[in-house]
Amino acid sequence: MLQTMADGPNMDQCDCGAIAGPLGVCVDYYHGILAEEQADPRMGRWHAPVVCAYLLQHPSRAHEKYLDGQFRLLQLYLDKGLDALLRVAAHQVARNKHGARSSYDMAPLAAYTPLPPGGSPSHFRATFSGLPFREGSFVSDGHLAYGHRIETIAEATVESWRSVRATQESQGR
Numbered sequence: 001m002l003q004t005m006a007d008g009p010n011m012d013q014c015d016c017g018a019i020a021g022p023l024g025v026c027v028d029y030y031h032g033i034l035a036e037e038q039a040d041p042r043m044g045r046w047h048a049p050v051v052c053a054y055l056l057q058h059p060s061r062a063h064e065k066y067l068d069g070q071f072r073l074l075q076l077y078l079d080k081g082l083d084a085l086l087r088v089a090a091h092q093v094a095r096n097k098h099g100a101r102s103s104y105d106m107a108p109l110a111a112y113t114p115l116p117p118g119g120s121p122s123h124f125r126a127t128f129s130g131l132p133f134r135e136g137s138f139v140s141d142g143h144l145a146y147g148h149r150i151e152t153i154a155e156a157t158v159e160s161w162r163s164v165r166a167t168q169e170s171q172g173r
């Protein structure tokens, strides 16, 4: 059946603005990554940046009150590296087990830019549906290459959110 682009939701475009890849839109890639991580602890090292970047690129699927902490965690990752992020994330988990009320201990994250209020970005230069999936795997060319791609997505995520704020500030005058 013929259908024009204007009819109904466009199944080839994700709500982050990305075009679908061979696996589908970003949520299909995200679920694929989470499944492969379960069987591959080395790949699972990038779990925190994957989750933060995915939710910040698709804020309608996220809990709004956690997005600011997730935005700051991504900045810490880009600033200090994966080991530093893992230390902070492990601390958060231990803290939650002790029944702390808020999900994120903001002390290590206080230095970073807060999430801009209002609108969210409509475009990211690197997206989940753009990740290569070969031979049934996201890490067919090695974990370092995979980690580098996740870092690029994290950079693109922070960059676009920062540009939202810059746009709002210039319009606010």
Ligand SMILES: [Zn+2]
Pocket: 014, 015, 016, 017, 018, 025, 026, 027, 057, 058, 127, 128, 129
């Ligand atoms: Zn998307």
